[in-house]
Every structure is written in structure tokens, then in C-alpha cells.
Amino acid sequence: MSSGTDKDVEVKDTTEEHSDNSENAKSDSMSKDEAKKFYEEKGLDLSPDVPVKPKPIPAFEKSLADKISSKFGDKIRVDYIRSDRIRVTTKREDIVDVAKFIRDELKYDHAESVSGVDYPDSSEIEVIYHLGSYTDEKLGRQIFALATRVPREDVPNPGSDATRTPSLRDVFYSVEFHERECFEMFGVYFEGHPDMRRLLLPEDWADIPPFRKDFKIKGR
Template sequence: MTFPEINDLLTTQFGTGLQATTQTLQPYLTVPVDQLVEICQFLRDDERLFFDLLACVTAIDNGLQTDTMEVIYNLTSIPYEHNLMLKVIVPRNTTGANLPSVPSVAHIWRTANWHEREAFDLVGIHFDGHPDLRRILLPTDWVGHPLRSDYQEEEQYHGIKTK
């Protein structure tokens, strides 16, 4: 199935809240965060699509100027050999506020479990409903999320100079 066909099918199923971007090397759909789980469930379960593999979840901090963060999902249908990239955009939190929040899709694709933990650990995205959301790469007492554009590295960690 081609990207335009997938886009048409999803727009028919979920309405006009989806935004297709085709002027890039890999086209993608931006979906509303409140429809993410429902759309992902449809993408996996619909017999015409059968996106059985969540290959990657990654997060991007767009910086203080745009004040947004993105979570990007790369999906593959192994039997049908088609791919799809989804993106959700969330407001960036300010210092001291709660982390930006996106619903977890770990109950749809088991691979999301570790990918979401990595995005939480490094970028600071909270995944609502995640079964075990805790740091995966950094120590549990690490301060901050190092892939954020405003990350300030501590001078020391347990008496060890970090700079």
C-alpha cells in the first residue's frame, strides 16, 4: 500500500485531524496525541495494513524557540512490505513543570517498551500507561535529560567530575 493510500484510509477512518507531509525523503503523518493509541491499534489490527512491527520510537526536542517536542514512530508491515512514519507533537515543558506526556503504545507493540523508556530517559517525554517507565541508559539518580536542548550537565556525579 502506498503512502497516499494509507493516508486516505486513515483520514476516512479518523477524520481530518491528520496532517500528511510528503515534501521530505520519507513522507509522514502527524497525528493528534489524543488519537495516537486508537490510530496505532487500527494500523496494527486492520487486515489491509497489518503494521506488525514497531521498528523505532524516537523523540526530538525542537528547542526553546519552537517550544515543542516530537515523538516519531517508524512502523513496518512485514508481510505487506510497506512502511509508515507517524509523528506526534507535544508542548515542551518549562523548568520545574511536568514532563510532556504521550500515551504509551507498549500494549500494542512490545518493542515500544524499551523505545519509550529510552525517549523518557534521554529526552524527557513521559509515556502515560507505560508498564515500567524508568531510566534505561542512565543511572536512576541522574539529574535531567541529556538530549534536551537546554540540558545543563552537573559539575560532578557522585564525586566524579563530569566536565
């Protein structure tokens, strides 16, 4: 996500932005070259099955994205605009302001999910809020993905290391349990969350956060 690309050009830059991530993904098991060789030996090619075709940008979603980009300018980056889906990335310092704008001006009122995605190679963990709206009729089918990235430490110490971001619990009340799950599964500490405890994991869990890529399932 480090490369500053034009925000209005969509699918193209998603491919770009993920291209470096895909490398990270494989690094937990084998390097890119090794993987390519491995798959070629099996008679498979590594190119994606779906050729990336630029689609027309829908107007309504474009107008929403324009609103938010005109307000925040450089602070945010619009990753893609597709039918019913918008994705925006911001820095973690600005995320509360952006979320407040999304709630108050764009009328998104609840969070559907909060996901963490681990990128070990760029040493970052991405936190994505998928926001939806019940109050606004037009936004019924829309999902707004608000993403931010937090630094990742190789030796995690959840809650006490730099892997932390402001909590959106005061903006969207509904993220409360999702953020708790993200905390225990990825070790992302949400500052300002009133009840940052473990939720699903046992109380005596002493391993690294299990959804990070360097946590291996036994036997795999």
C-alpha cells in the same frame, strides 16, 4: 506543525512546516540573523544544497495514506508520501486510536524505533514512531512514521510535568524499551507504560534530560 496545510500535497508542506523549526534549532546557539552572518563571513550560503523538487507520488503509498485519512479525517495530517515512506502527524489524544488502526487495518506490526525531537522554540517535543511490518509481504519495504507533539516545559521535571503522552506499548509491544529511552533522554512520560524507569542513564542522574537542546555538551 501548527499550520493546517493540505494533506495530499507533500514535499512542499514539509519544507513549510520545518521552516519554523529550523529557526528554533539555531536559537540554542545564536539567532537566525547571527547565524546567517556567521556563515556568510565564512563564504557559505545558508540555502540548502538540495533544491526541493516535487516528486511523483507513488500509488501504493498513496492508497495507504488515503485509507488512514478517510478514517480519521481532521484528526490526522499526512505530512509527506514518498516511495516507501509515509509520515502522519496526529494529536496525542488520538494517537492510540490511530496506532490501533495502523496495526489492525494497515497491518503494520512492529516499531522500528521511537525517536524524540526537541523543538525548544515552539515549546514542543515531537515523538516519532517508525513502524514496519514483517507479516505483510507488500509492506516489507515500507516505513510508516507516526508523529505526535507534546508540550515542553523549560524547567523539566520528568514524569511530573505536562510533557506526557499515552504509551503505545499495549498496541505495539516492541516500543517498550524505546519509550523508556525516550523518557530518560527527553523527559517525555508515557502514560500507561508498565515499567517507566530509566534505562541507559545512571540511576543518580540529576541533570535535565540530556537530549534536549538546552543540554550542552561540555566544551561546546
